[in-house]
Amino acid sequence: MLPGPDQIIACPQCGHLARRPTLSSGNTFHSVQWSDGRLEAPMLPEYPDLTRCRGCRALYWIRDARQVGEVDCWHEDIEDAPQEWQVAERVDEPGLDEYADALEAQMATDRDDELFLRIRYWWLFNDPQREEQSLAERGSGRRKRRNKKVLAISEKHASRMEANLERLAKLLDARKPPERIMKAEIARQTGRLDQAIALLEKCPAGLREYSDQILVFARDGDRVVRPLSD
Ligand SMILES: [Zn+2]
Secondary structure, eight states: OEEOOEEEEEOTTTOOEEEEOOEEEOOOTTOEEETTSOEEOTTSOOOOSEEEOTTTOOEEEGGGSEEEEEEOTTTSOGGGSOHHHHTOEEOOOOOHHHHHHHHHTTOOOSHHHHHHHHHHHHHHHHHHHHHHHHHHHHTOTTHHHHHHHHHHHHHHHHHHHHHHHHHHHHHSOTTSHHHHHHHHHHHHHTTOHHHHHHHHHTOOTTSHHHHHHHHHHHHTTOOSOOEEOO
């Protein structure tokens, strides 16, 4: 993995500066493909496309922020950059609240934006389940504390997530194999197992190695997000 230069961007609302890292090159070594479509790839980090300004607390798309400069820490001395660039803090990763607020504020301008926000909101909601399984695999004693975290997240976002997944399932196009699998996964996780099975049984070749694994979970009545094997 090779980092690219950091972009110095200005909040579109108040001009507060933030620093957004970029990636020059990455790879999918040691990555894990999850049944909900999330690819966890330590050597291919995703940097935020949406963030909350630390100055005025407004949510904004990174693409709407003016880029005022660039700092390439590999090739230049940070001391040569203007003082305000040096002290600019790294953009915050959006959390569940940020995605929920962005959807409520209708920040999606087209289908791709809406898919992006709804899918990432869902992935974050599933993250405690992922952590739980990773910790269980390592036999860690931190499981109990995690359970509490899972509960806290569930209570606050559970009803919003229900509406999110209902809308997301409508948006996803079953004629496109990756979207078909995601649609089936939503059906599986929300307990509509027959629908999940029907979608997965007719999944076209190409992604069968993944869809067949999810089909087994659905037939077992398993509703939890699961890692898939290659
Ligand atoms: Zn701001």
